[in-house]
Amino acid sequence: MPEALHQAPAAGALKRAPGTPRVLFACGGTGGHVYPAIAIADAIRARIPQAAIAFAGTKDRMEWEAVPKAGYAIHPITVSGFQRGLSPEALARNAAFPFKLAKGLWESLRLIGNFDPDVVVGTGGYASGPVGLAASLRGKKMVIQEQNAYAGATNKLLAPRADHVFLAFDAARAFFPEDTPATVAGNPVRQDLTEASATEAREHFGIPEGARVLLAMGGSLGAGPINGALKVHLKEVLASGETFVIWAAGKRYYQTLNAAVPAHERLKLVPYLDRMDLAYEAADLVLCRSGAITCSELAVTGTPSVLVPSPNVTADHQTKNARALADAGAAILLPEADLDARFDDDVIALLDAPDLLDQMRRKALAIARPDAADEIARAVIALAPPPGASGA
Known part of the structure; x- marks a missing residue:
């Protein structure tokens, strides 16, 4: 597997090509979060082969292997979930939680600055949190995709900052504010x-x-x-x-x-x-x-x-x-x-x-929603500056 697909970008290393949409995906933890992101990325690339696409995730979860295997670069973000319970291990992890959160947000802000995406797409998992927040703080367009009928905590937190939320099940609407711009598109699956x-x-x-x-x-x-x-x-x-x-x-x-x-x-x-x-x-x-x-x-x-x-x-x-x-x-x-x-x-x-x-x-x-990936891809592309625009 090429090591370059696992490297964090150096400042100024990721140059913007005029008229080329740039999309950063934030996902992680399980295949349920990662594979929909890959399916959307594939659909974007099928429509615009020259699109610049990158992922943000964690080194110790399955996205670190799955994303490069799909042919996309992934950049490391430090994340840590809040542990339920009062065991010594849970208490120790929770004590480190604020510091890891701050580090993850700093890394996300740096990644957003270096990669300069037109759109950030979050498909859930811990990595989506700091990257989505960083995208919002830097004024980037953001799309959220929720896979379950019960919305995940990260997506619920990011939804008010998103330009659009795509749902797999109509039942998930109940977990977002009524004014959330949401569309039931289904889950992106392999064609x-x-x-x-x-x-x-x-x-x-x-x-x-x-x-x-x-x-x-x-x-x-x-x-x-x-x-x-x-x-x-x-x-x-x-x-x-x-x-x-x-x-x-x-x-x-x-x-x-x-x-x-x-x-x-x-x-x-x-x-x-x-x-x-x-x-x-x-x-x-x-x-x-x-x-x-x-x-x-x-x-x-x-x-x-x-x-x-x-x-x-x-x-x-x-x-x-x-x-x-x-x-x-x-x-x-x-x-x-x-x-x-x-x-x-x-x-x-x-x-x-x-x-x-x-x-x-x-x-x-x-x-069934067999065109879910393409529908979401078209919406992501539409949020990016059109060819000839100066970009973000």
């Missing part, structure tokens, strides 16, 4: 998700012709309760002779499950999925968590789902995401506490109901 071939998908996973496919997944690390329920009910799932299971157990659980679960000709047990486009194309039904990006991918690909929200997230926002799809008829919301008791009725029975699956598929596509 290749809708371009997969059914034939390639079945060949990739070794799925027999005519088989119904259950895709079970819980993120890159895995979801213990989903894995546990599927392990208990796997014999029943495979009993019909027509069901094929793609089980992405997660890196944390794969070795244990691979040793404990008997091999089966209609079971593909893997640690993670490196071809999500083929996985969605192959699946008749998905059993998974309800993170914001997952919900948007399910809608864009028209994939029926049984959603098991994680109870261990801020403000129970995964339940709110799942409810948005369930209320539209595109998914079934299955609380984790009921996962075992309702597995037969909500998962196995649904696999045997092709008409209902077709109905859910249509309703998922009806609420």
Whole structure:
């Protein structure tokens, strides 16, 4: 990976090319914040290849690797979240919080001055806070993108300073002031998700012709309760002779499950999925968590789902995401506490109901926003000075 993509800019090193929009993205912490930013950046570059695009993030979170892999420079910002609780570790971290906040704001002001963006785009995560505040203090245009039905703290704080807020779910409007210029555009997702071939998908996973496919997944690390329920009910799932299971157990659980679960000709047990486009194309039904990006991918690909929200997230926002799809008829919301008791009725029975699956598929596509990245990209470009203008 080129080291230049990880370097902070020196003063005066980033020169402005006349008529070239300059966009700085601030995001971090999780893929739910980072990948939408990358999708918007890709859409901007598709429209204006010469656009100058850079990212701000932290060295110890996943954006430090994901952003350069996508071909964009990332500049380090010091950030620290406020720790809940009274443990010695939490108290020690909170004691350092004001100093890290001040340092992060100073670094952000320096980055804004050196890169001189026309527009700053914040997609949430701790890094968005100081960078968004610095952009506002320096009079830069700012766009916020909120992925969840429950708005995150950083985006709520920055929204009054933003020129526009883009929402993935209409339910998120309630968390912003009524006069906030907001548009429901959906979550930016990878465009290749809708371009997969059914034939390639079945060949990739070794799925027999005519088989119904259950895709079970819980993120890159895995979801213990989903894995546990599927392990208990796997014999029943495979009993019909027509069901094929793609089980992405997660890196944390794969070795244990691979040793404990008997091999089966209609079971593909893997640690993670490196071809999500083929996985969605192959699946008749998905059993998974309800993170914001997952919900948007399910809608864009028209994939029926049984959603098991994680109870261990801020403000129970995964339940709110799942409810948005369930209320539209595109998914079934299955609380984790009921996962075992309702597995037969909500998962196995649904696999045997092709008409209902077709109905859910249509309703998922009806609420999909496949052009979200391009819509947001066009708005960002519109905020930048037009060609021939002197710029900020």
